[in-house]
Amino acid sequence: MMNSSLVLLICFVLLFGFASAEAREASDSSGLLVVKAPKLYIGDGRVIENGAVVIKDGKIIQVGPLSEAPQGAAEIKCPSGVVTPGLIDASSTAGLIDKYSWTEHSSEVVSHLNVLDAVDMRSRDFERLARQGVTTVYVTPGSGSVVGCRGCVLKTAGPAGERIVVSRGSVKATMGRDSYRRGGWNRGPRGRVDFWTRRPTTRMGVTWIFREACFEARKYRDARTKPGAATVPHDAALESLAAVLDGQVRLRVQARKEHDIWSAIRLCKEFGVDLVLEEGTEAYSCVPELKEYGVPVVYGPVFAYPTGFRAGSGEANEPCLNTAGILHEAGLLFALTASDLSGEGALPHQAGFAVRAGLPRAAALRAVTAAPAEILGLSDRIGLLEPGYDADLVLWSGEPFLPTTRPIAVVVGGEPVHVAGITGAELRVLQRAAKESPEK
C-alpha cells in the first residue's frame, strides 16, 4: 500500500527477461537495466539531477542525465527518489548464526582461521541488510581472541556465485576486556587446567599475547626465508601474521577505550604494521594519535547508552554522540557501521543519527559508501556510481538517512533484490519464473 508520490514502475517481464540466460539477444537495449530518479548521489559529492544509471551484466556502464539513457530497456524509477551507491557496512556480524561461532576458543592466536567458514550465506540477516539498503558487508569475527581470525567481504544478495568478494580478509586483533571477559578468574575447579585458564586475565596479558605472536611471526618469517627453511614446521597462524607484518594482509584492531586505542597504536608502531581501528568508542579523544599514525576508523554504532555485547563490556560508558563529526573535522578516514543492529538501528539510521549529532550530510553518505570501500581496499569496485563499478545501488523514497525515507528498490550485482511492496518470497518466485520462462 503506497503513497501516490511513491509510485514505482517496473517492467517485470523485461526486467526478469534480463535475468534469464536467454536474455542476451542482439537487440540494443536487451540485457540492460536502467534506474531513473530525480537525483543521483554519485558518492563523492557529485549530484546528478534527473539522472539514470544504466546497468549491464552486473556492472554499471553509464551514469548520466536521463536524456542519454537508452530507450526500451527494463527500468526502475521513482518520481521522488534518490539513487545512491549500495551501502557498505564495514563491520557486520551478519550470518554468524550463534554467539559461540564468533570466537574460536581453542587458542589465543587463531589468525589462520577464516570467519567465512562460520557464515551461513542463507541467513536471514543478509535479507534484512539488503532490505535496509546495505549491499556489501565485511563480516568481522568475534572479539574473544586476542589475535583472532580473518574476516571476509560478502555481498548481501545477488547472483549466487558472486556473493563472496574477499574470502580471507584482515586479521582481527582485540585490545581490551573482550578476550578475558569470560572465564575471567582463570581458575579451574580443583586447580584443573582447561582452555579457560590459558587465557589472559588482564590487559597486560592481552598486549603480551599480541606482542609474543608478532615476535614469533617475525622469527618464523625470517627462518622461512633463510637457508634451512624446510626444517621449520609450517605454522598457519604465524603464516598469516607474517603476511600482516609484511604488509600483505591488513590488520584490524578492535578497541573501545582510549588507552586501548593507544595500546593498539603503540603495538603496531613497534612492529611497523598499519592498522584499521574497529569500534573506536572513545576515538573522539584519540584524534591526534590516530592522525599521526594514519589510522582509518570503522566507527559505530552511534549510541548514548550501549546495547548488545557493548553493554556488557564495561568499556562503552563514555560515548560521544558526535564522534563521527569529530573524526570528520579532523580529516580522518572513517566509516560508519551498524555492527549487530538492525531495525531502527540499521546502517541508514546510524548515518541519520550521526548527521543529527553533527556530521555533515555529504560526509555521512561517504562514510557508508566510498569510505568503507577504501578501508576494505575495494574502492575501484564498490562505493560509487561510476561506469565499471559493481551494479550495487539503492533507490530511496526521498533524501537518504531521514526517518521518513525508506529504500524503494535495492539492486545488487545488477539484480533487484528488494522492491518495496513485494515480499522476498514473491520476488524470488518472479525471478525463478523469469529464469525458467522461454520468453526473451
Added chain:
Amino acid sequence: MHCLKLAFLVLTAACLPVLSVTAAQDDESALRADKIALKAGRIITVLDEEIENGVILIDRGKIVEVGKDVEIPYDYWVMDMSDKVVFPGMVEAHTTRGIDRTNESLPVVPFLSVYDAIDPSNLAFEDALRDGITTLLISQGNNTVIGGMSRVVRPIGRTVDEMTLKAEAGLKLSASPMYGQDRLTQMAILRETFRELEEYLGDLAESAYEKDLEKKGETIKLGPAAAREKGAALISDKDLDFRHKNLKRLADGRLAAYVYCGAAMDVYNAVAFAEEHGFLKRTVFVLGSECYKAVDLIKSTGRPVILEPSMIHRETDPLTGDETEVFVPLAFFEAGISFAVTTEPRDVYGLRYPWYQAARLMRNGIPRETAIKAITITPASIIGMGTRLGALMPGYDATLLVLTGDPLESGTWVDKVMIGGRMVYEQEKDYRLKELLTGQEQPVEPAPQGDQEEKAAEAEAAPGQAESASEANKDAGKSQEKAPPSGQ
C-alpha cells in the same frame, strides 16, 4: 491573588535546584512573568492552520491568543523566537517510566496507585524534557490482571504532587495473561473479581437498608433481593472498602480503563468483558503488535487505542523461514481508528523520540497531519486532557516546545520547553547533553550563593581554585599518559 503569586514563586524556586538544566538566570523576569508574548517563526497549532511569523500570548500559564497579526499589549514580556518553530509539548499516553518495579505479584490490586512509586528524580523525566515530552500518563505495567491507578504528570517538580496534572487517570487491566498464568486463569480471575464485587455490593446494600430501617424503627418486610435494590441507593463511595472502591467506580463508568491486549484474541475477551461489566465506553485499548488483526472489532467499539513503540509485527513462516513485517499503525489508520503512538525510553535509537515515531508513520504512508496528531492532540484526548494539552489554541495550557526546525526532521533539537507558562528547559544549559555531544566535560555553573558578601566571595574563589587545580592535574595526567604511545 497574592497566594497564587506566592505559590507560583515557591513552585518555581523549588524546581530550580532539582533540575540539572535550569532556566535562564540572566532573564529571571521572564521566568516569573505572568504575561508572555512569544514571537515565533513558525507556529504549528495542530488543530488549526500553521502560522508563519506569528505570536502566542500567554497569561498565567494559559494561551490567550494565537495568530499572525496579534497586537501585543504593553504589559507582556516579549520572547523573540523568530528563527524557531513552536510546537505543542508532546504527550506520552501510556508509560511505566519513573517507577521502579512496574507490577505487583498479586493479580488484583485496584487499590494501588502509581503515586507511591513515581520517583521525581528519575532520569527518565529529565530525558523527557530533553526530548520534548511534556505530559505523561504513568501507569503500572502489563503483568497484572487488574492493576492500580494511573496518573497524568508533567516531568517537572520535586514531589509527585508538584508533578501531578490528573491524580486519578484510570485503572490498568490486562486481558493478556500474567506471567506464569494462562488465559483461562486470567479471565477467571477477572470474572471472579467482578462477581465478588457484585456480592460485596449486594451485602453492603442489604445491611445499609437494614440499618436505615433500624434507624427509622421499622421492621424488615422485604426479601433480600428487594432489600438490596432499595439499599443500593443508600450506599456511596465512602462506604466501600479500599478493595472495592475503584472497582465500583470502574463498573459505573466513572473511571477510565486502560486494558492491555497482547494478542488479537485478547481483544475479543477484553471487549466482551468490558461491555458486560459496564466500562467499555471508558476503555482505552493498549495493544501489542499482533492486535492489528482485531482492527474490525476495535472499530466497532469506537474506542481509541494506544500502540506499543515497536509498531511492527513480525512473523516468521515456519516452513520457509520467510519474515513478514506489518507496520501496525497503518491498519488502524486505514480503519479510521484514533491511535496514539508511544515511545520506548530504554531504546538507544529513534524509538525513544516521539517525533521519530511520527516520522516512521509518514515513512509508511500515513499523512503528516495524522502523524503529528498521533504524538500531540490524540494522546492528549485519549488521556482526557484534550481541551488543555496537545495543541496551541486559545484556552489551552501554555505547554509547548521551541524547536530548532520542523518537528519531524532528524536535525531538529528541542531548544526550550515551556510548561504552564514557565520555561523549564533550555538546551543551552543542558550540560549533560553537551557532554554527550562533544565528549568533553562541561563546566557547571556554581549554584547561586547566599546573601552574605563574604560567603559569596569565598565560595567564588574556592571552586575556582579547586577547578583550576584539578584542571592542571588533568593536563599533567594527560601528558603523562601521552608518553607511552611515542615512547617504549
